[in-house]
Amino acid sequence: MRVLLTGGAGFIGSHIALLLLQKGYDVVILDSFVNSSSKVTKAISNYLLTKSFNFNLNTITGDIRDKNLLEKIFNDSIIDNKPIQTVIHLAGLKSVSESLTNPLHYWDVNVCGAKNLIATMNEYKCYSIVFSSSATIYGLTDSVPIDENHQLSPINPYGRTKVAIENMFCDLYKSNMNSWKICSLRYFNPVGAHPSGMIGEDPIGIPSNLFPYISQVAVGRRDSLKVFGDDWDTDDGSGVRDYIHIMDLSEGHIKAIDFLNSKESCFEFINLGSGNGYSVFQIINQFELSTGMKIPFSIQKRRDGDVAKCFADIKKAKKLLGWVPKRSLEQICNDSWNWQRRNPHGYK
């Protein structure tokens, strides 16, 4: 079965691509590489070659806003006699701060890109899509755990583009309820790396997220971690989040495809998180254990837009997808460190 994986060269996409290929899917990656390295697909192939795996991976460099290109990809797949049966749509921009300074660009790439993609799918009668939504759409809430019925009140343009795309899916589904199969996965905090240490997260510039930052402190690329507040209403005063191992998250996508394949039509929103909350100080502690090093840090004022606690209710994912996250915080930190120490400068 052929899957189109948009954004497949990115952090999340690269891990999903590897898993899909290991499961025997034929994968077409479409990525503009605006936020990823051209070396990613080589790393995926190298890993599979070391395991003597036969696989079918095709990487196309291009933009999801380029409708002619999308049509060519669908058309070529039909000519190949391997029509695209499912799309996993990850391509997009994800920086909260950048979305505040350049909102129209975020609406263009994320919303117009998604519209272009689903319009093309419609034309080619490919009605099955898994979409990467985000817990950021729940906005400023301390009412945890957060389930899928929680109200949506995103506080930044990035989050609003995700809600807009979910709304677009909703309208599309209602217009043709017999055909569309749509699963919007709302990720919490995907972190960690493939256990081989051959693929992982490699942000461009200074990381804004905790895990890549702390990994770069451990490997000596940054002096010290800034902890954004120790006066939150949590057990130790630092912010609590739901960190999910990237391999658990990737397995959730395979389950989502299986789920869509088992349906005539459907439209579901599903949280993907670990269901547990860990504080920044707990992460520092575990990282010190995993690396055997002291992580220098300083306490800073709270970061705008942060909340005290955010973690998922994952009952729906368990029930509908039969998916349960299996990896511990220890494994997350071990795998993050394994990737970072083997690749101190990422893919460069």
Ligand code: NAD
């Ligand atoms: P990423 O930036 O590593 O991956 C996104 C990929 O999309 C990159 O390879 C980038 O080059 C590509 N891309 C961007 N614009 C494109 C365009 N116009 N056309 C084609 N390709 C384009 O990000 P990620 O962390 O892997 O996130 C993947 C998806 O998951 C994103 O949609 C993001 O919003 C969503 N998400 C991420 C997180 C997270 O914490 N990482 C959490 C929730 C949701």
Ligand code: WQD
């Ligand atoms: C985690 C905790 C920080 C960095 C973000 C996006 C969200 C989603 C996932 C895409 C918080 C603290 C962080 C640092 C710190 N992405 N922290 N020092 O904010 O939960 O979610 O990524 O959809 O949209 O907002 O993740 O990793 O930035 O922060 O103390 O240098 O670590 O305050 O408590 P967040 P994060």
